[in-house]
Amino acid sequence: MKFNIALLAGDGIGPEVINEAVKVSDAIAKKFNHEITWTPALTGACAIDAVGVPYPDETHEICMAADAVLFGAIGHPKYDNNPSAPVRPEQGLLLMRKKLGLFANVRPTFTFPSLIDNSPLKRERIEGTDLVFLRELTGGIYFGEKGRRDNGETAFDNCVYTRVEVQRLAKKGFELAMTRSKKLCCVDKANVLETSRLWRETVQAMEKDYPEVEVSYEFVDAVAMRLVQWPNSYDVLITENLFGDILTDEASVISGSMGLMPSASVGEHTSLYEPIHGSYPQATGLNIANPLATVLSAAMMFEDAFGLKAEAEAIRAVVNKSLEQGIVTEDLVAKGAKSYSTSDVGDWLVANL
């Protein structure tokens, strides 16, 4: 098969981790007789520096024309303590999500047997955890009207959801639950928010179309608790944009291996794959960043965007092998053991595929 993949390396360690994911993807393509064309494009702080906007039209066209997008990370310290800067890298991210129609962010959380003791949580609490968040990504308070009144003394952010927005996200949740343990949890704050009541009534009305799926409804504050108490009691969780932002980051702590967690954003047009970690500016250019989350995001891309399960499994298998044999960057290295550079890890993966 032939694929055209948009390559958005972004800022900070983005280019370094993307580089290793490209090496591994090319090696897999060669092995399985596929042909990948990579089309690089600018986004984030580097796009602001180059052309003045964080998500240039040209980048958007490249993404729209691609079979999938592989994304690194964005963000630069020069914007960090100035959330009111007129142009910010995050705006590019939000614009990209909206314009590409990426309404569902898929975030698996699972444990790696060889790394389970890295977690701040006790082994017996997390063993067997294998949950997936589906976070709504193009609605809610992120995209509602916002602004100031009373000479800047009053600020507001409007949270808005339509039934259709909830339905399309929930549909993906039900479908995913059907391929897994048939358990779906709708996370909301229906005891306080009208948008949450719309979420809940919409999901309740869809239950009859998936009679095998057992649906539970939990308040976001209760989930924030239970997620770190008994993470393995969850399977598929669906939630709105802001709750998803908070809970998926909380969940990423469970595995103790944030440098390993991949994610996908899917929706109306193309789909996008990215590590959940950020641009880690302090490590830029040092060749120390962990490339595995990006490599595993590429595996998700092969499986979900291209339907190539064997290719995805081959990538996951070699990643597991590297973890077991300790061919890892400094963030994962066992006490006293040798750590490998970003590119060393990538080279090892390619050599051992």
Next chain:
Amino acid sequence: MKFNIALLAGDGIGPEVINEAVKVSDAIAKKFNHEITWTPALTGACAIDAVGVPYPDETHEICMAADAVLFGAIGHPKYDNNPSAPVRPEQGLLLMRKKLGLFANVRPTFTFPSLIDNSPLKRERIEGTDLVFLRELTGGIYFGEKGRRDNGETAFDNCVYTRVEVQRLAKKGFELAMTRSKKLCCVDKANVLETSRLWRETVQAMEKDYPEVEVSYEFVDAVAMRLVQWPNSYDVLITENLFGDILTDEASVISGSMGLMPSASVGEHTSLYEPIHGSYPQATGLNIANPLATVLSAAMMFEDAFGLKAEAEAIRAVVNKSLEQGIVTEDLVAKGAKSYSTSDVGDWLVANL
């Protein structure tokens, strides 16, 4: 001294845990020569059942006339799966907060040395944790305009904050930080929300009035992570209503002893003290609920509302003694040991004060 305390037992296990806190408070009052008048009043589901509304005017008048309010818990399963019920216990809670002007919810999180292994988090991650959340409690998306448009197909919730609302909450945060380790963290989502940008700029402008306080600004998703990774890196945290709802519940997991965590809500008029746990309906009337969080809430009341530190310390000391000697309800009992009933624990505390 003489005190008039409004007693809002509420629903579920509320009356049982309140009962023990009253016993302990009366014993302390006797020992230190104070005189307490308790004025019971209805709130929650029991108020809906009795008079049709969850926070009756009479209850409000009793609270306004009191030196402090001691609160149990509210909520009843008959409302749980019906968030659209026209009258709900939670509305009483929100109305009470608003009408009493309780704009700051104070939630300490700390570990009990004798219970540290109850936590789902590893001992080395939580040892020494002693943090306090100040959650804004009468503004934000909880109280903004909410409703439906397009024949019910679109729902909205407006999040609104004024500079004055942020200032009065932040002032309490700075003042609390001055009495502790002089570290303050402002939790927001200033990279996305205009209300958060107002929070951040308001707190930034207040820094000059507290030159000794070291202020940090962190995004809510990052805090949701770090809170369970390195809770003891935090001291005082200030945040808006909804973020506070989620993060304080997440934080309550750290100690592993939710049945022990007290809280206070303070503001313009009187102040209110309550355990952080809910009404635990399944346990109603069984005399098994843990009364210690309510007893410790009474200790906070003695110290913060009445300025009686010795009285508060005496309560805390006897609670610690009960924990060390294993005079605890079934939720805290060590494997194989005997558990005590709610009223047994209260009796023991009174006898050992």
